[in-house]
């Protein structure tokens with residue numbers, strides 16, 4: 222069984238996908254982490270984020286490996302665990318430029334399909350239902366208002382003891398900018414697949430979203 226979860230930034234896709242994967246013993250794949258790893262590689266090699274040929278070469282040199290980890294998934298670049306490093310504001314601010322490069326997307330989509338293989342999988346991203354797994358059994362498009370996504374991000378930082386360097390308004394503006402770039406790129410923009418089920422989590426708890434997704438999966442099993 223293949224489950225695709227797409228949607229805008231910070232809608233809670235990875236949180237619910239991890240829980241669903243745990244409950245059903247599915248493999249969880251966070252594709253955003255892969256584009257973040259590409260962005261980190263570009264930075265580490267001192268490359269411009271628009272340098273497609275250079276970034277592709279550097280990805281081949283370093284290698285991106287996904288492994289199951291305590292927190293769902295671990296990302297290795299050149300053999301080093303970079304799971305935390307790919308979440309810094311610097312990487313977040315530049316990932317949309319790197320992920321818009323057609324060659325980078327082609328490489329990541331190939332890797333994503335390989336990883337999905339023939340096992341039960343739940344994959345989250347922006348183009349899973351439209352491009353990566355167009356025949357997925359269940360497609361979810363998870364949305365929430367930009368304001369509530371920004372508030373959740375702030376709360377998440379507070380709970381993790383991370384000092385917030387931005388106001389909620391600034392977080393909301395960053396989220397909106399990333400959504401705009403991801404929705405307006407040429408190749409595989411963020412888009413709801415025709416056959417995806419839209420869930421608006423603005424007024425739902427995590428458990429309610431998880432239950433809604435489990436119910437959709439149960440219909441197909």
Ligand code: C5P
Nearest residue numbers: 252253254256316317320346347348403
């Ligand atoms: O999911 P996350 O917010 O970590 O994704 C980071 C970025 O990676 C997105 O803003 C988008 O630019 C890119 N991405 C993508 N396609 C995917 C997953 C993520 O372009 N399937």
